[in-house]
Amino acid sequence: MKKHVTSSVALGLVVTSFMVSANEPIETIKPVKEINLAQVELGKKLYFDPRLSKSGFISCNSCHNLSMGGTDNLKTSIGHNWQQGPINAPTVLNSSLNLAQFWDGRAADLKAQAGGPIANPGEMASSHTLAIDVIQSIPQYVREFKQVFGHDKVSIDEVTQAIAEFEKTLVTPNSPFDQWLMGDKDAITEYELSGYALFKNSGCVACHNGEAVGGNSFQKMGVVEAYQAKGNAEGLSAVTGKDADRFKFKVPTLRNVELTYPYFHDGEAESLTEAVDLMGRLQLGRKFSEDETARIVAFLKTLTGDQPNFQLPQLPPSTDATPKPQPFDS
Amino acid sequence: MKKHVTSSVALGLVVTSFMVSANEPIETIKPVKEINLAQVELGKKLYFDPRLSKSGFISCNSCHNLSMGGTDNLKTSIGHNWQQGPINAPTVLNSSLNLAQFWDGRAADLKAQAGGPIANPGEMASSHTLAIDVIQSIPQYVREFKQVFGHDKVSIDEVTQAIAEFEKTLVTPNSPFDQWLMGDKDAITEYELSGYALFKNSGCVACHNGEAVGGNSFQKMGVVEAYQAKGNAEGLSAVTGKDADRFKFKVPTLRNVELTYPYFHDGEAESLTEAVDLMGRLQLGRKFSEDETARIVAFLKTLTGDQPNFQLPQLPPSTDATPKPQPFDS
Ligand code: HEC
Ligand code: HEC
Numbered sequence: 001m002k003k004h005v006t007s008s009v010a011l012g013l014v015v016t017s018f019m020v021s022a023n024e025p026i027e028t029i030k031p032v033k034e035i036n037l038a039q040v041e042l043g044k045k046l047y048f049d050p051r052l053s054k055s056g057f058i059s060c061n062s063c064h065n066l067s068m069g070g071t072d073n074l075k076t077s078i079g080h081n082w083q084q085g086p087i088n089a090p091t092v093l094n095s096s097l098n099l100a101q102f103w104d105g106r107a108a109d110l111k112a113q114a115g116g117p118i119a120n121p122g123e124m125a126s127s128h129t130l131a132i133d134v135i136q137s138i139p140q141y142v143r144e145f146k147q148v149f150g151h152d153k154v155s156i157d158e159v160t161q162a163i164a165e166f167e168k169t170l171v172t173p174n175s176p177f178d179q180w181l182m183g184d185k186d187a188i189t190e191y192e193l194s195g196y197a198l199f200k201n202s203g204c205v206a207c208h209n210g211e212a213v214g215g216n217s218f219q220k221m222g223v224v225e226a227y228q229a230k231g232n233a234e235g236l237s238a239v240t241g242k243d244a245d246r247f248k249f250k251v252p253t254l255r256n257v258e259l260t261y262p263y264f265h266d267g268e269a270e271s272l273t274e275a276v277d278l279m280g281r282l283q284l285g286r287k288f289s290e291d292e293t294a295r296i297v298a299f300l301k302t303l304t305g306d307q308p309n310f311q312l313p314q315l316p317p318s319t320d321a322t323p324k325p326q327p328f329d330s
Numbered sequence: 331m332k333k334h335v336t337s338s339v340a341l342g343l344v345v346t347s348f349m350v351s352a353n354e355p356i357e358t359i360k361p362v363k364e365i366n367l368a369q370v371e372l373g374k375k376l377y378f379d380p381r382l383s384k385s386g387f388i389s390c391n392s393c394h395n396l397s398m399g400g401t402d403n404l405k406t407s408i409g410h411n412w413q414q415g416p417i418n419a420p421t422v423l424n425s426s427l428n429l430a431q432f433w434d435g436r437a438a439d440l441k442a443q444a445g446g447p448i449a450n451p452g453e454m455a456s457s458h459t460l461a462i463d464v465i466q467s468i469p470q471y472v473r474e475f476k477q478v479f480g481h482d483k484v485s486i487d488e489v490t491q492a493i494a495e496f497e498k499t500l501v502t503p504n505s506p507f508d509q510w511l512m513g514d515k516d517a518i519t520e521y522e523l524s525g526y527a528l529f530k531n532s533g534c535v536a537c538h539n540g541e542a543v544g545g546n547s548f549q550k551m552g553v554v555e556a557y558q559a560k561g562n563a564e565g566l567s568a569v570t571g572k573d574a575d576r577f578k579f580k581v582p583t584l585r586n587v588e589l590t591y592p593y594f595h596d597g598e599a600e601s602l603t604e605a606v607d608l609m610g611r612l613q614l615g616r617k618f619s620e621d622e623t624a625r626i627v628a629f630l631k632t633l634t635g636d637q638p639n640f641q642l643p644q645l646p647p648s649t650d651a652t653p654k655p656q657p658f659d660s
């Protein structure tokens with residue numbers, strides 16, 4: 001059976017690479033277009049700047065570390081004053097492809113999202129006013145905002161716009177699987193391909209499909225069998241108020257899933273093996289053999305694409321007028 | 331008087347640029363040599379890797395942020411579990427030029443230093459055994475250690491060696507002042523030059539001299555007048571046991587001092603203006619006018635050199651065998 005699937009997929013390749021791609025439920029990641037490069041450079045600095053937090057210690061990159069797949073690789077995050085967060089931090093990689101932001105979709109897009117963590121007392125614990133005061137006390141920032149936005153006013157609107165524009169560049173094309181989709185049949189092994197066949201034929205692609213292999217719908221966690229979650233995230237119903245939306249979460253992207261452990265909204269699945277096994281049982285009522293699970297895991301690892309590739313940004317120094325960080329409440 | 335000094339310095343330039351440099355108490359930063367590039371690349375990853383900490387959240391770069399002058403810009407650092415550190419984190423930039431490491435010099439060199447924070451319960455709160463277990467569970471690291479060191483054994487010795495080799499690359503040449511030293515008389519302004527003259531003629535160069543403009547001796551903090559320090563760091567005497575060494579600290583480098591606020595071992599001086607004013611009074615018994623202090627500060631800002639300039643490193647992912655981070659004591 002596995003052999004059969006593999007070779008029928010391989011047959012597809014004979015036609016043309018475009019055909020293969022067009023027939024598959026997963027699409028290659030398209031290059032980003034219409035990007036404002038000046039905003040990106042500014043947004044990159046802000047993304048790495050811990051002065052947007054009350055303590056002066058926590059930046060976006062603390063929890064969405066771009067050296068580690070855009071996550072913190074913790075079950076739940078560490079916020080201001082070492083507070084334990086309520087939910088697993090999703091990757092920012094390819095987050096521009098999501099239909100909405102956050103597990104429950106409560107932010108419409110990246111710009112709407114970016115203001116949240118700055119003022120969240122459990123995350124960066126600053127306020128928009130304070131963050132703007134900090135930025136406005138730093139002439140190099142003020143100059144750059146002026147160059148980028150063409151006016152003197154720095155408000156949270158420009159800050160979130162620049163961060164969102166930077167995040168749009170965080171797509172990860174050229175994964176082995178994408179190369180395979182584009183017609184390079186040697187880009188992944190027969191073994192990995194057999195995992196893809198299982199992924200496709202078992203029904204995983206019903207929810208994990210498209211460019212991001214997820215990110216484009218909200219689905220119940222625990223369709224066939226209930227999931228015993230840790231924490232008390234209720235999912236989409238928190239946004240819609242509808243009882244039918246209880247425990248529906250945004251289907252996470254499986255792009256770079258090799259890097260974004262631990263898994264699920266509560267971070268309780270430590271390994272991909274565990275996550276795949278659970279998905280099979282809870283979402284599809286299917287118990288994979290160890291061998292099948294291993295093949296699917298091998299396939300999922302072919303979804304790791306080009307990671308962010310830029311110079312470590314250099315932040316403009318504070319001045320005597322810059323509000324001081326307040327790391328310790330005294 | 332200021333005019334006079336300025337023009338005599340300018341006269342020096344007429345001879346040859348080498349002559350000028352040779353006559354000055356401050357030397358240009360020499361390019362690094364005899365660097366093992368493979369060790370550097372490995373050390374860079376380790377430097378950015380929060381998995382060397384118990385929580386999985388704190389890396390060397392958390393406290394010595396290479397986007398911010400190699401410091402955290404906090405009075406005292408935030409360590410594991412948000413513990414408040416006892417002393418200000420010095421920059422790692424140009425730290426290879428120091429006669430010894432730490433404010434009290436208790437580590438002979440960068441290699442001897444690098445093991446400290448990993449196992450320090452107030453900083454990264456891991457242990458050498460745990461850190462090595464983490465590394466050894468990650469095949470990409472194991473392979474890289476083998477390539478770099480030529481043998482299979484990964485021990486704390488190779489870890490600290492690689493980190494130290496990376497740190498040796500963190501020198502900051504080409505500051506405006508170094509360009510001036512090399513003969514480009516337009517590299518700094520007359521005003522900045524007058525600050526240098528004051529710095530030289532008032533006696534600051536007695537302690538702040540050489541390649542790092544400091545870092546090459548231990549000196550009493552509060553020579554003429556006592557310093558009312560916060561915290562209870564006792565300085566060199568903690569290492570030598572000699573009473574005469576009480577309150578002697580390693581003279582900090584003034585390279586990139588514009589970026590390494592706040593100042594002094596307790597981080598109590600928030601601005602360069604404050605630090606220069608205090609240095610004048612406590613070390614030299616001299617009260618600078620506001621104008622003089624401003625000129626010295628302007629000079630000190632010409633010591634900001636080329637900042638670290640490399641791609642954000644990508645860390646190899648953990649595996650199922652990797653010991654899990656323990657951010658929260660439960
Ligand atoms: C203290 C940790 C922490 C910090 C700091 C932090 N985040 Fe997050 N981030 C999270 C967590 C946790 C979530 C998930 C919250 C939820 O879904 O309810 C999240 C969600 C997101 C998402 C949504 C991704 C998705 O697929 O839904 C984006 C985008 C994002 N953060 C970007 C940022 C940016 C930009 C910053 C800085 C301005 C930032 N984050 C700061 C922890 C953090
Ligand atoms: C009915 C929709 C649905 C189906 C079918 C489905 N998933 Fe999921 N998947 C989800 C949702 C929703 C989540 C997030 C659940 C949560 O975090 O609570 C998820 C999470 C995951 C994760 C964890 C990703 C992360 O970053 O946390 C993996 C891996 C995964 N799915 C793989 C699979 C595989 C393999 C299959 C097929 C065996 C599958 N999924 C089938 C909806 C689905």
Ligand code: HEC
Binds near residue numbers: 408420
């Ligand atoms: C929690 C904060 C923190 C972390 C994490 C940390 N450091 Fe430090 N570092 C400090 C502090 C504070 C000092 C000064 C301690 C002293 O002098 O007693 C210091 C001193 C140093 C020095 C001496 C510099 C000098 O001029 O004397 C070097 C070099 C250094 N650290 C490198 C590292 C490396 C490498 C790592 C990671 C393996 C690291 N640090 C992790 C806070 C930290």
Ligand code: HEC
Binds near residue numbers: 581593606
């Ligand atoms: C007798 C030796 C000595 C003299 C003279 C001296 N310094 Fe210092 N300087 C030190 C020491 C020691 C420290 C560190 C003290 C501490 O942190 O407690 C220091 C610290 C500094 C700092 C803070 C650096 C940092 O990163 O924290 C600045 C700025 C500075 N000196 C500038 C000056 C200037 C300007 C003069 C002349 C007016 C001067 N110094 C004269 C020994 C000296």
Ligand SMILES: [Ca+2]
Binds near residue numbers: 088090260262263267
């Ligand atoms: Ca995750």
Ligand SMILES: [Ca+2]
Binds near residue numbers: 420590592593597
């Ligand atoms: Ca400092």
